[in-house]
Amino acid sequence: MRRVAKIAAACLASAALAVSATACGSTSTQKESGSDKASGGKGGLKVGIAFDVGGRGDHSFNDSAARGGERAKSEFGGQIRELTAKDTDTEADREQRLTDMAAAGYNPVIGVGYAYASAMTKAAKEYPKTTFGIVDSVVDAKNVNSIVFTEEQGSYLAGVAAALKTKKDHVGFIGGVDVPLIKKFEAGYLQGVKDTNPKIKIERQYLSHGSDTSGFSSPDKGKEAAQGMLDKGADVIYSAAGSSGNGATEAVHGVKGAWAIGVDSDQYNIPGLAQYKSSILTSVVKNVDIGVFDLIKSVKDGKPLTGTNTYSLAKNGVSLATSGGFIKDIQGKLDEAKKKIVDGDIKVKTTP
Incomplete structure (x- = not known):
């Protein structure tokens, strides 16, 4: 599975782990996945969520992350773009997924699962003005919020x-x-x-x-x-x-x-x-949903969470x-x- 004040892969499915198609364009990955989903109205925040293998409906890790996005959309409005990983994803697939969403103006961009770590390290460097979030791993970058759990x-x-x-x-x-x-x-x-x-x-x-x-x-x-x-x-x-x-x-x-x-x-x-x-x-x-919501809210408030934020039993x-x-x-x-x-x-x- 999965876990304070400071609130932790691709190609998996958890409690918990994630990635899949690209946000924009028509790559072979996106066509195979058929899991590119956008919801919400125009204006406000544009949130990108890259799910782990299994995506929505896994009754577990990914669904918990999805609830965080849904809560944010309900409270703040805006749009959410959701993508889901496949077992066959490569590092290039994961990186492209993150960078395509960042290039399209999604902020924050969240990778649900430790397998996004390497791809997010590169994406965060390429898009320093975008806030990224990763669940279940730690990425050492100034614009990344690493959401980990005990x-x-x-x-x-x-x-x-x-x-x-x-x-x-x-x-x-x-x-x-x-x-x-x-x-x-x-x-x-x-x-x-x-x-x-x-x-x-x-x-x-x-x-x-x-x-x-x-x-x-x-x-x-x-x-x-x-x-x-x-x-x-x-x-x-x-x-x-x-x-x-x-x-x-x-x-x-x-x-x-x-x-x-x-x-x-x-x-x-x-x-x-x-x-x-x-x-x-x-x-x-x-409570992945709490970590995801906290990150989205922090971006909305203009004070993006970054660093390693650990959500513990306490x-x-x-x-x-x-x-x-x-x-x-x-x-x-x-x-x-x-x-x-x-x-x-x-x-x-x-x-x-």
């Missing part, structure tokens, strides 16, 4: 919940791609489980590796991985795998007494997952959803764990 802290709480809810002392973790960002989710979850009950067995699996980002946009892979864990005896499975996690949730729903833990968005309340919500224990919510940058009431019976222990993290009594690891 995903490991929210995932720790998910681990505590899993350990308290498992009936078989056997849980699982599914990661989309084995990159440092997703390893933060894994690390926090494992630590939360083990700190609560060191005897619990933990299954772990990544759906793709290296430059292959299909693990963020393959519900079939998520379903297969979850089914394998369920067959081995796991009864609580946490997925940090973008839209692939939807497949995992479907598999869990098919097993009586098993629980799924969602990521990035409160998946219990996602209409597209309504048929499975009775099996969604909780979700590690990563500032509700990450949290554990309570929808459905399934963790009500353990809320006291979760609150206790949260307080220890915020107070610094628990140091959550960022690597497994």
Whole structure:
């Protein structure tokens, strides 16, 4: 997945990761994607958002970012141009996407996902008067706002919940791609489980590796991985795998007494997952929408946010959803764990 006062890829899908067609022109990338979308009226701000793989409808990382843009459009008016990444994107595709939007007057231009880092470094240099924002990575440039989160802290709480809810002392973790960002989710979850009950067995699996980002946009892979864990005896499975996690949730729903833990968005309340919500224990919510909104508002106010802005558990940058009431019976222990993290009594690891 994914995470203070100072509020953190392409070709992925999360809680969380992103890119795709170009904002202007008619490149082959744009034609293949078919995902160039503009909305809003004329005048006011022109906001460009380059989504991760999966784009809108992933019920997770990208949808959270989209909510930030929608809120800004509702409050401030203006236009939003949305583009979505493909698994086959190259660095050139990502850079062109960002620079085309900047050249067309979109400001800010936001890359949703760590994979935009290299492309944004170049785009920000080429368009120094445009404010750029990147989610889940840090770009060292004067005109870039790096929006990062403490995903490991929210995932720790998910681990505590899993350990308290498992009936078989056997849980699982599914990661989309084995990159440092997703390893933060894994690390926090494992630590939360083990700190609560060191005897619990933990299954772990990544759906793709290296430059292959299909693990963020393959519900079939998520379903297969979850089914394998369920067959081995796991009864609580946490997925940090973008839209692939939807497949995992479907598999869990098919097993009586098993629980799924969602990521990035409160998946219990996602209409597209309504048929499975009775099996969604909780979700590690990563408030990407807040980071996106804060950046857009800062540009509107004429005081653009730049630098590295970290959204932590202490500032509700990450949290554990309570929808459905399934963790009500353990809320006291979760609150206790949260307080220890915020107070610094628990140091959550960022690597497994």
